[in-house]
Amino acid sequence: MAKTKRKYVCQACGSVSPRWQGQCSDCAEWNSLVEEAAPTVFSAKHDLSGGGQTIRFVPLDAPVPLPQRRPTGLAEFDRALGGGFVPGSAILMGGDPGIGKSTLLLQTCATVARSGGRVVYISGEEAAGQVRLRAERLGLSDAPVSLAATTSVRDILTTLGDMEPPALLIIDSIQTMHSDQIEGAPGTVSQVRGCALELIRYAKRNGVAMVLVGHVTKDGNIAGPRVLEHMVDVVMSFEGERSHQYRILRALKNRFGAVDEIGVFSMEGAGLVEVTNPSMLFLSGRDEPLAGSAVFPALEGTRPVLVEIQALIVRLQSGATPRRAVVGWDNGRMAMLLAVLEARCGLTFSSAEVYLNVAGGYRLTDPAADLAVAAALVSALSERALPAQSVWFGEVSLAGEIRPVAHAPLRLRESVKLGFDRAFGPGSVAEKGEKVAGARFHPMRQLPNLVDHVVGSQ
Known part of the structure; x- marks a missing residue:
């Protein structure tokens, strides 16, 4: 044997x-x-070339009807999804514990159910009574949502097979689901992969929009096998700091819409509230310009968001090793920017502690933030405030050049709408004629031009 x-x-x-x-x-x-x-090993005598069903091929130009989306009832959620739920789609939503995933989905279930859609909410982490208490606290207890607490995929599929397919199915969470056909405890790679496959198969076959809630690791990645993200149609991340009230719903993968679209919510006593103007959320109220503060028009998908970048320079008297602390931006990118400022502009940061913060707990990934960060650092080092009502954007190269960035007119229009009438950015914006009415644009081609402007402004 x-x-x-x-x-x-x-x-x-x-x-x-x-x-x-x-x-x-x-x-x-x-x-x-x-x-x-271990998987079953098939011998060469097992021939799979016959006995199956013949598949039908279609040409690439065959007419395909557009999917009829169902709105979630939350405009920010619809923006992140690309317009709403698509029937037969599988959505994976991850986020830190306690960030508000269950609250957001419960509010979505209530709005869809009240609009006439059948909604099924399966909770594998909480008892049905706990979910009802949350619904009562949020004022959603009157919504006709079918609620159950179970972890058996066999029981879930059997129950769903005996009823009319719902418009929306919530599984909270996929790591708690268990199949008796697969060995291993809930949460293992085989269980997560197998349970997700069966649930996605049901959703595709019956045209059900399904949301799978996923746990995240300490690094912020969705726990379980990487193949889980390839199996679903949409991957969403619910982000935010517990110390701040805002939450950001970000689309990382979307087969039915744009990627990197975001929806902004604010955590209030009555649940999550949509933020229609997120720029005002990330800009601190200032009566007069302060040294070390620069405003950057970030771009998330198709939505521009104005955020404030704050820098602080503390000069050291002793020979202690200076600290470099960054909140909301990449630490390695700031080290590179400091090196460029020292090598190309003659500024000295090696004997000073450097602190950088993005106001509101926002996290920046846009490379166009280089110029705004450099402006905040130079302003803090020289102790001179930047021009009032001004925005800064542009990518900085290792040679000290200000390189062009995407969607400059969109950034400028959002800045003008919020009262910022001066903009500093790459010279290519002026060359291409991408100026916007109401904004005075100051082109910059080299990083020393920024230093000359800030130091010589007063």
Whole structure:
């Protein structure tokens, strides 16, 4: 009798090892390898070339009807999705614990149910009574939502098969689901992959819009196998700091709409409230310009958002190693920008502590923030405020050049709408004629031009 082969699968990254070891060799996680049953090995006598059903091919130019989206009832949620739920789509939503995922989905379920859509909410983490208490606190207890608390995928699919397919199905969360056809505890790679596959198959076959809530790791990635993100149609991330009231719903993958669209919410006592003008949320109220403060028109998808970048320079008297602290921006990018300012502009930051903060807890990933960060640093170092009602945008190269960025007119229009009438950016904006009425644009081609402007402004 042949000896059964064993395999050990990492629960963090999904890599397979022939033997158990304390640390995964691929992702370096400790105690993450779990033994799973080896797959059945087919011999050459198993021929799969016959006995199946013949598939039908269609040409690329075949007419395809556009999907009829169902609005969620929350404009910010619809923006992030690209217009609403698509029937038969699978959506994976991740976020830190306690950030408000269940609250957002419960509010969405209530609005869809009140508009006439059948909604099923399956909770695997909380009892039905806990969900009802949250609904009562949010004023949603009168919504006709079908609620159940279970973790068995067999029971869920059997129950859904005996009823009319709902318009919206919520599974909270996929890591708690369990299938009796798969070995392993809930949350393992095989269980998460198998349960998600069965639920997605049901949603596709019956035209049900389904949302799977996913746990996240300490690094912010969705827990479980990476293939889970490939199986679904939309991957969304619900972000925010617990110390701040705002929440951002970001689309990381969307087969039915644009990627990197965001929806902004504010956590209030009655639940999540939509923020129609997020720029005012990230701009602190200032009566007069302050040194070390610059406003940057960030772009999230098709939505421009004005955020305030704050810098503080503390000169050291002793020979202690200076600190570099960054909140809301990439630490490595700030180190690169400091090096460019020292090498190309002759400024000295090596003997001073540098602190950088993006107001409101916002996290910047747009490379166009380089010029705004540089302006805040130069302003803090020289202790001179930047011009009032001005915005800064542009990418800085290692040679000290101000490189062009995308969608400059969109950034300028949002700035003018909020009362910022001066803009500093790449010279290519003026060359292409991308100026916007109401905004005085000052082109900059080299980083030393920024230093000369700030230092010589007073």
